[in-house]
């Protein structure tokens with residue numbers, strides 16, 4: 207009789223249990239969907255790659271290290287952990303000023319910053335109890351830049367976000383791809399886990415540090431990177447797995463449980479994460495769902511003193527427009543020097559973007575992807591309810607600009623140039639805009655069209 211009563215209780219409670227789990231997941235998702243809203247409206251962020259590699263500036267023992275990324279010097283110069291760690295004792299960024307960095311980001315029109323808390327070298331640019339290899343304990347500076355940047359972001363109304371590399375070339379639970387961590391000339395990428403549960407211990411290390419980042423700095427977004435590892439067979443024939451689905455799941459769910467509003471990118475791998483992260487290129491037709499292109503201003507992520515391959519302000523502003531027109535975000539990188547200075551060549555470019563956004567930001571912030579399936583001959587488009595914005599990069603000289611839509615245009619005007627008159631004519635192929643001969647904003651002039659109803663593109 208007792209077993210019969212237990213069965214009744216079980217079948218009664220089971221649906222309640224199911225509803226509870228479903229609610230828990232959905233509430234996490236519901237909170238989370240709300241969290242994505244700020245990010246989708248932000249459209250433009252500033253990436254910051256800053257670590258002890260910035261002190262090396264792409265050189266080792268006075269010679270340039272042949273690789274495009276200053277942050278990779280430990281791998282590309284084949285340095286042992288001891289050799290690389292000597293940079294920590296030299297890292298003393300006496301010119302660092304968090305307010306100055308964040309004010310510049312604000313003037314550039316960035317709505318969030320993503321700072322490298324730990325890059326592949328394993329050096330932690332934040333206060334951590336998980337390793338002594340960190341900026342507070344292991345440098346003569348003894349300060350916590352993430353705490354200062356988080357405070358400055360809060361002061362200036364910019365979202366604070368942190369980058370965290372899964373690859374870690376310093377952890378006691380990892381090994382170089384080839385060679386020994388402390389002898390010879392190791393090649394680090396793709397790192398290996400140590401045998402006897404190194405991977406599991408490393409995941410616990412990651413969770414401990416990610417927990418510190420969340421509790422100490424309350425980032426709005428965690429930008430994981432580079433989960434490239436390799437499995438291997440030890441001399442004793444033991445198989446050591448690389449970064450696995452379970453490892454990614456453990457970290458993803460750990461973060462979600464700590465704070466379901468934190469946005470997570472897709473670089474834990476295995477389909478985990480909230481948005482895609484194309485790098486150094488902009489998908490011509492955007493991507494389905496949420497996405498963000500990250501890009502360097504020159505060729506390097508971490509500072510290299512001999513990298514002068516600067517993208518022009520026109521290219522950078524056009525890249526931002528392309529991202530927004532594809533429904534994505536643009537995360538543009540700066541690489542400060544070891545002393546804490548963002549190079550003037552990068553500041554000038556960031557501020558040029560900010561100057562353009564000051565006039566044309568309403569076409570970018572909070573906008574949605576273009577309504578047009580085909581590329582436009584004159585440039586790009588973004589939209590908001592009742593508004594269509596044309597970001598014109600190729601000004602039509604001596605002929606009207608054809609907008610292939612069926613909608614009635616209630617008003618047509620040029621952002622930032624109220625004196626410029628735009629005459630509209632209807633014709634079967636769409637709407638003709640008669641514009642002045644001279645392009646008002648040489649990089650990209652935005653024509654705002656107040657339309658009735660949702661955009662109705664013509665084939």
Ligand code: FHN
Pocket residue numbers: 275277278431432485500507
């Ligand atoms: O190897 C890193 C690189 O240094 C940089 O951090 C970029 C940023 O997206 N991610 C990796 C390359 O994909």
